[in-house]
Every structure is written in C-alpha cells, then in structure tokens.
Amino acid sequence: MKKKLYLASPYGFSKQTKKLLYEFINIFIDLNIEVYEPFERTKHIIQKEGKWAYELARSNFQDLKKCDCIFAIVNGTPPDEGVMIELGIAIALKKEIFLFRDDFRNCSDSNQYPLNLMLFLGLPKDNWKKYYFESLQDIKSNKKGFVKWAKE
Incomplete structure (x- = not known):
C-alpha cells in the first residue's frame, strides 16, 4: 500500500x-x-466567500490524520507558525516526523538542536539527525532515514 x-x-x-x-x-x-500538499488540496475552500478558515483548518487536520508522516519545511526565524502547529499535532498523533531546514540562521534555545527543543520529541532521541535534512540531496540519501522509511 502506498504511504501517505x-x-x-x-x-x-x-x-x-x-x-x-x-x-x-x-x-x-x-x-x-x-503527497498531501495542503495548498493544492484546499484551493477550492479558499475560493469560497465567508467563513472558510475553519473549514480549511479542519480539512488540513483530517488530511494530517490520514497520513503516515509529516514532512515539514521549517525555514525562517522562527519557522512558520502554521507549520509548527501541524508538527505539534503530528507529534501528538505519533506520526513519523521529518524536518527540512536549509536556512542557515540559528533558531534554537539549545546547543543540542537547531530548532526549538520541543520539536525533537517527535524524533528519535539519539538518531534525530537521520530525520533532519538540509538539502534536497539529503532527502534522497541512504544515510538518512527518509528513503528507508519510504521503502519499508
């Protein structure tokens, strides 16, 4: 079965x-x-008049529940708040977490992690770097965890 x-x-x-x-x-x-890409999947909602915001958030939440993992692009200082909320939901749902950041600016409150330490609750304590990517090539690397997860 295809992973989502x-x-x-x-x-x-x-x-x-x-x-x-x-x-x-x-x-x-x-x-x-x-791939569940929220902007594409909800473009029909955004075009509606009136109270579309709750419907859009609910749609994204339902999609997140259906998926096997979240792959989050966490550039910015701080990263986008919507992405961070989606990550929090994914961590609570015990989804597989993958983080991408090619932004060289520091965005951390510790020397141990490159981002807010709470995000790393969703990653393995000792092997979190296998789930953290700094380039598109990293995603495809067999040394990282994404390809292995995709083929399981």
Missing part, C-alpha cells in the same frame, strides 16, 4: 516559493509516496 505524506510548508503563500514545492513533491513521487 503530509507536506507542511509556508511555500504555498507566494508564486516564487510555490515553485520550490514541486522539487520536494517530485522526490516523494519518485519514491512512490502519495
């Missing part, structure tokens, strides 16, 4: 960064993963 991935990112908010999403999506598709 929820792609949490702030990249869908602008035309320029939205193009970057396809680089990630193509990697996942090449690994036979079904």
Whole structure:
C-alpha cells in the first residue's frame, strides 16, 4: 500500500516559493509516496466567500490524520507558525516526523538542536539527525532515514 505524506510548508503563500514545492513533491513521487500538499488540496475552500478558515483548518487536520508522516519545511526565524502547529499535532498523533531546514540562521534555545527543543520529541532521541535534512540531496540519501522509511 502506498504511504501517505503530509507536506507542511509556508511555500504555498507566494508564486516564487510555490515553485520550490514541486522539487520536494517530485522526490516523494519518485519514491512512490502519495503527497498531501495542503495548498493544492484546499484551493477550492479558499475560493469560497465567508467563513472558510475553519473549514480549511479542519480539512488540513483530517488530511494530517490520514497520513503516515509529516514532512515539514521549517525555514525562517522562527519557522512558520502554521507549520509548527501541524508538527505539534503530528507529534501528538505519533506520526513519523521529518524536518527540512536549509536556512542557515540559528533558531534554537539549545546547543543540542537547531530548532526549538520541543520539536525533537517527535524524533528519535539519539538518531534525530537521520530525520533532519538540509538539502534536497539529503532527502534522497541512504544515510538518512527518509528513503528507508519510504521503502519499508
């Protein structure tokens, strides 16, 4: 059965960064993963008049529950708050967590982790670096945990 991935990112908010999403999506598709990309999946909701915000949030929550993992792009200082909330939900749901950050700025309150320490509750204590990516090549690397997870 095809694994399902929820792609949490702030990249869908602008035309320029939205193009970057396809680089990630193509990697996942090449690994036979079904990608739930919230901006694409909810574009019909955003076009509605009136009270669309709750419906959109509910749709994203339902998609996150259906997925086997969350792959979160956590660039920014701090990272996008919507992505961080989605990560918190995924951690509570005990989903597999993968983090991508190619932003070189420091965004941490500890020397041990590159991001807020609470995120690392969702990763293995000793092998968290296998679930943390700093380039697109990292995602495809057999030394990291994503390819192994995708093929299990």
